[in-house]
Amino acid sequence: MKKRGVGVGSMFYAIGYGFNRPDHAAASIEIADDGTITLLTGCCEIGQGSDTILSQIAAEVIGIDYDDVQIISADTAFTPDSGASTASRQTFVSGNAVKMAAEEIRDILLAQAEDMLGEGKDLFIGADHKIHARDTEESIEIADVAKALHDKGKPFIGFGWFNNTTPDVDPETNQGDAYASYTFATHVAEVEVDTETGQVSVLRIAAAHDVGKVINLDTCEGQVEGGVAQGLGWALFEDVESEDSVVQSDNFDTFLMPTVLDMPEIISIMVEDPEINGPFGAKGVGEPALIPTAPAILNAIYDAVGIRIYDLPANLERVKAALEEKGA
Amino acid sequence: MRDVKFLKATSIGEAITFLDEYRGQAQLIAGGTDVLVQLREEEKTISSPLCLVDVFDIMDMRAIQEEGDLIRIGSMVTHTEIAESAFLNQAVPFLSLACSQVGGPQIRNRGTVGGNIVNASPAADSVPVLIALDAMVHLRSNKGKREVPLSAFFVGPYKTSIDEGELLTEITFKRLPEGSKTNFVKVGRRRALSISRMNLAVSMHCDAQGHVDDMRFAAGSVMPRPRRIKEIESLFLGKTATPELLQKAKEEIGEVMVRESGIRKSTIYKKPVIGDITYSAIESLK
Incomplete structure (x- = not known):
């Protein structure tokens, strides 16, 4: 018999290293004489999309086109140390460092434009590669402004340093600001349990994440979907078996992960409750994406067949044993 | 590192000749989905020379045929071919159903029913169906032909009674009663x-x-x-x-x-x- 159930899992997860551990990032930006920029960051792109969003942040703050940003990341010969891509920290910490560097660049460009167009004009940088005066029709090409900086030997490099190190908690009470920010999430899973075999199929998962601000929807959703896949694998498949201290599941035919056919429809919902200390209100979503999935699935199993699984994975044997015990 | 020779047989006769010539070193390979994994494991402990005799493309062993109420499936027919055969889907649907669930598409495209049998995993998916069909396996060697009921062919887990020098060429069984x-x-x-x-x-x-x-x-x-x-x-x-x-x-x-x-x-x-x-x-x- 196949029985369906729905379960909910919620979590919050801290962003950054926390607990007064050193947690900083740095970025520098150089304006080329054609008005494009080079962004140097120590932040390592591990497939999460940091190269993309850090370029977006730089472009957004300065007011230039995303395509006019060249990013060089995690090159120990050139880029400033920005700490590891871990603890779901880089959007927040490197994002802030990049934002600060970009603000310096924006100010440098506007000051030079003012020098060339005349004082007292309310200038802004447009997406059309021009700096415009708000009240008059005047404008000047960013490329010309950039070239002037180089020709006149004026500074054309901006730098940002963001320190995310938090004060520690009270050693006695554990109370205090352990972390600078927290991401919240809830996953809802719909499952179908085969009471004959103990097989659990996940039919749908809805995943809502409060990320503060979505810098890039595609990479955010990609991270959520990947996290759900990993969470599902953890709940139902992943099992490191050992015998006499020797690992038996030493290959991917025995250490199982979800295949395409095991994956459900995933409905990602992004919630934006701005984090005041984050770049444009953003927090992080790296690890949060993975956390509520297993609890949601296990709760859905309970809803379906009234059994509680406390040891992962909720594999065939565990589910069937619990069903037999319950007398299903 | 093993000393490996690779021979591609184009006919049953040629395959049997290779098996004979390289007795002691010969290892049949069809789709390779089991053999290649096993050879990699063996690399760790065995270093004697190896002669791979590839029989995958022997056309005589790739046919699905009907002879009266006897169905003949060549040993090199793949799981995909069995899963997609309109004839087998109609005559013995549970065989096509079983083969359609082996591994994944890539494995089914290379894995053969003959290999599935000779590998003799207790979990082989085509085997319970063929057992239910009272299938016969047909073997050829330089000594001639041999026919064995599939149920007598398995000696134990991962072990059949196939001889060194023998090639499994086809599997036969009688059609099920109409309306089964x-x-x-x-x-x-x-x-x-x-x-x-x-x-x-x-x-x-x-x-x-x-x-x-x-x-x-x-x-x-x-x-x-x-x-x-x-x-x-x-x-x-x-x-x-x-x-x-x-x-x-x-x-x-x-x-x-x-x-x-x-x-x-x-x-x-x-x-x-x-x-x-x-x-x-x-x-x-x-």
């Missing part, structure tokens, strides 16, 4: 790329009065050597498949399993499950 209903059930840990925890094959035919006059039942990963489980089949012959009979079958199959395999770590899972899937598999045939 079939099913194949696979219990796996996930939806694809899954080695069967257990599987079963069942075929049932009823006469005009609705009484069972032909019943085939076999299961994989349930006993050391697969066979048609007459203890289950005989429950239904001459009768209709009532819930009471289904319940009896559900209880009996677990007993059969324990009698033949003993009590093991997996019994606590397998016993209730084989009973449940036997019940619902036979019920589905009505």
